Amino acid sequence: MFERFFKLEENWVLFYDMFSKNHCGDSTAPIAEKLRAARPGLKFFFVKKRGKKIEIPLADEIVDEDSLKLRYVLMKAKFVVSPMGYPFRGVKRSGQVFVQTWHGTPLKKLYLSRDKTMPHNKRYARRFKNTDVFCVSCEFAKEAFKEALELKDNQFIKSGLPRNDILSPARDNQKLIEKIKAELGLPKGKKIILYCPTWRKYGSKAGASLPFDVERMKKELGGEYAILIRSHVGKQAWVDSKGKPANIFDGEFSFDGGTWGEATQLYLISDIMVSDYSSAVFDFAITQKPQIMYAYDLEKYQKEFGLYLDYEREFAAFPVAKTEEELIASIKNIANFERDWGQKYRAFKENFCAYEKGDAADQIVNYILSK
Secondary structure (H helix, E strand, O other), rough: OOOHHHOOOEEEEOOOOOOOOOOOOHHHHHHHHHHHOOOOEEEEEEEEOOOOOOOOOOOOEEOOOOOOOHHHHHHHHHEEEEEEHHHHHHOOOOOEEEEEOOOOOOOOOHHHOOOOOOOOHHHHHHHHOOOOOEEEEHHHHHHHHHHHHOHHHHHEEOOOHHHHHHHHOOOHHHHHHHHHHHHHHOOOOEEEEOOOOOOOOOOOOOHHHHHHHHHHHHHHHHHOOOEEEOOHHHHHOEOOOOOEHHHHHOOOEEOOOOOOHHHHHHHOOEEEEEEEEEHHHHHHHOOOOOOEEEEOOOHHHHHOOOEEEOOHHHHHOOEEEEOHHHHHHHHHOOHHHHHHHHHHHHHHHHHHOOOOOOOOOHHHHHHHHHH
C-alpha cells in the first residue's frame, strides 16, 4: 500500500538473477550489455545472496536478496528482468514491466504440469501472472509453460533465449573459442566431450555422483578426447559413492567445467555433448554438433519428475546410452552420427529451436525501450 508514495523510476532496471552462479549470467547478461549500450543513462540494480561477496561489472548497485533495500528498489523500478522467478512473489505496480527469460526449454514437467493440487506449485505459478513477456524457443516450450504456470498466449514472445544468441551459426566465434580453451587449460589437438547433466532431487546432499568411471573413460577415449565435466549450472560439487568429495579432474583428460560462468560458451568449444534430461540438449541442438544421451536412470527420473515427451520415441534424436559400456561405444561411433541421426537431428532443431534466430537479446531490448 506504500507504493503510491514512491515515484516509479522510468530509468531503473532490476535484474533479479538468482539462478546464475554469478547473479549476472544466463540471458540476463546479454540483455544488460545491449541495454547498457543502447541507453547508458539507465540505472542497473542486481541482486545477490545475503552475505555473498561478488562483483558485477554491469551493476550500478548490488542489493541483497530478501532485504528492505530490494523491496524499495522493486517498488520504484520500471523494469524487472529475471531468468527464473520474481522477488516477493512477483508483486507488481501499475506501469511496471516484467520480463521473464526463463533458463531453458523444459523436458521434465514443471509445477502445475506435475501436480495442480500442491499448494507450493500453485503459489509458485502465481508469481508469474504479472509477466509481460516470457521468452520461448519454440511452440512446444510455450505450451509447456502455459500449462505449468497458467500463462496466456499474449504473454509470450517468440524471440528465442538471449543466452543462445552466441550459438548462432552466423557468428564468428573462433577467437572466443580459442580464448576459452586456453583459459580452461584444455589440451590442443584433442576433441572435447562436454558432460552436462541436469539436476536430480535424489542423491547425496553433499553433491552429485559421477555416473561413470573417469579412469576407464580415459583409458578408452583419452587418445582422441578430453572431457569437460559440469554439474547443473556448475553449482554442485562431485562426490563419490559415500558422499565424500571426489577428485575427478586430472588436468590431462578430465577438466572442471563448473568453474566457468556460462554453459553456452562451453557448448561453443565442445565437439560432442553428453547429457540426459537437461534443457541444455535443446540449446546445444542449435550448433548441430553431435549429442549422446546418458539416461542411466531414465525410469527412476521419469517416476520422480515426469516428462513432457516420450523420451525415446518423441524426444531422442540422438543415441541413448543406459550403461557406461553403451556410452563409450556411442562416443567411439560418433563418426557415423550424421549417417545414423542427421535427418532426425535436423528435424529436432527445426522443431525445438524454431525461434532461435540469434537476435533474442535485441528483441527484448527493443521491447523494453518501446516501453
